[in-house]
Amino acid sequence: xxxxxxxxxxxxxxxxxxxxxxxxxxxxxxxxxxxxxxxxxxxxxxxxxxxxxxxxxxxxxxxxxxxxxxxxxxxxxxxxxxxxxxxxxxxxxxxxxxxxxxxxxxxxxxxxxxxxxxxxxxxxxxxxxxxxxxxxxxxxxxxxxxxxxxxxxxxxxxxxxxxxxxxxxxxxxxxxxxxxxxxxxxxxxxxxxxxxxxxxxxxxxxxxxxxxxxxxxxxxxxxxxxxxxxxxxxxxxxxxxxxxxxxxxxxxxxxxxxxxxxxxxxxxxxxxxxxxxxxxxxxxxxxxxxxxxxxx
Ligand code: FPP
Ligand code: MG
Numbered sequence: 097x098x099x100x101x102x103x104x105x106x107x108x109x110x111x112x113x114x115x116x117x118x119x120x121x122x123x124x125x126x127x128x129x130x131x132x133x134x135x136x137x138x139x140x141x142x143x144x145x146x147x148x149x150x151x152x153x154x155x156x157x158x159x160x161x162x163x164x165x166x167x168x169x170x171x172x173x174x175x176x177x178x179x180x181x182x183x184x185x186x187x188x189x190x191x192x193x194x195x196x197x198x199x200x201x202x203x204x205x206x207x208x209x210x211x212x213x214x215x216x217x218x219x220x221x222x223x224x225x226x227x228x229x230x231x232x233x234x235x236x237x238x239x240x241x242x243x244x245x246x247x248x249x250x251x252x253x254x255x256x257x258x259x260x261x262x263x264x265x266x267x268x269x270x271x272x273x274x275x276x277x278x279x280x281x282x283x284x285x286x287x288x289x290x291x292x293x294x295x296x297x298x299x300x301x302x303x304x305x306x307x308x309x310x311x312x313x314x315x316x317x318x319x320x321x322x323x324x325x326x327x328x329x330x331x332x333x334x335x336x337x338x339x340x341x342x343x344x345x346x347x348x349x350x351x352x353x354x355x356x357x358x359x360x361x362x363x364x365x366x367x368x369x370x371x372x373x374x375x376x377x378x379x380x381x382x383x384x385x386x387x388x389x390x391x392x
Pocket of ligand 1: 133134135136167174244245248315316319
């Protein structure tokens with residue numbers, strides 16, 4: 097896992113436009129957003145899934161970094177005053193605080209676009225053409241209105257930040273829908289893209305997809321737990337925001353104890369799925385454990 101993280105940290109700065117390249121304010125702000133820390137879970141997941149599917153992660157590091165650029169776009173927009181209004185992210189001032197709000201909107205727009213361009217461009221070479229096309233389509237589908245952005249919309253409606261256009265059903269079902277889309281879709285797509293870059297055909301990817309879905313759910317429940325239990329120093333972002341904004345989360349709906357219990361169940365489930373993919377003591381199981389037990 098450390099090797100993959102180091103590879104991502106080495107490659108990301110090279111994929112982003114240079115600070116002195118026009119328009120330099122935008123490029124400085126993009127680099128502030130992406131290069132200011134972060135756990136790099138999505139590209140690491142893609143690399144680990146790629147190895148487990150028989151690929152060579154070194155060949156796909158650039159492409160995997162496209163996932164981190166797209167993820168960072170979602171964070172920059174999520175932190176905007178009109179959405180979550182957060183001032184701290186990855187232990188540093190959010191982009192709209194360090195720069196300004198219009199710049200932060202454009203940083204998100206540009207990171208999304210550049211991230212997709214990276215997916216469409218890497219790995220380089222005609223032998224990768226089919227994998228590039230498949231990966232870019234599956235990621236685009238995962239982050240669009242029927243995926244991550246859809247989950248964000250449902251989240252806003254559930255919080256009452258925007259007027260909902262349908263009668264909300266059972267809050268538990270709604271919460272599940274939000275988590276599976278807002279957070280789960282990109283995590284699942286990261287795992288699946290890793291398998292695609294390894295050349296694994298669609299009918300052999302089910303185990304990867306299920307691992308990614310379960311991990312996405314666990315990731316978001318852990319996020320909900322941390323929001324109510326961790327400190328700003330641990331998180332690198334302001335805690336306590338969910339209760340303050342009256343958000344629908346696992347903790348606000350079921351309480352901390354239930355959330356922790358569900359997380360433990362999910363950990364067992366995900367580790368089993370990982371073992372099915374790569375046998376015992378594999379990196380996918382280890383990553384699942386760190387995601388569930390993380391403090392940041
Ligand atoms: C933290 O990731 C991020 C989440 C828990 C996902 C939340 C979902 C969104 C922000 C989607 C919002 C969508 C739009 C379109 C605004 P992380 O803990 O991996 O963060 P890190 O990369 O900083 O470590
Ligand atoms: Mg937020």
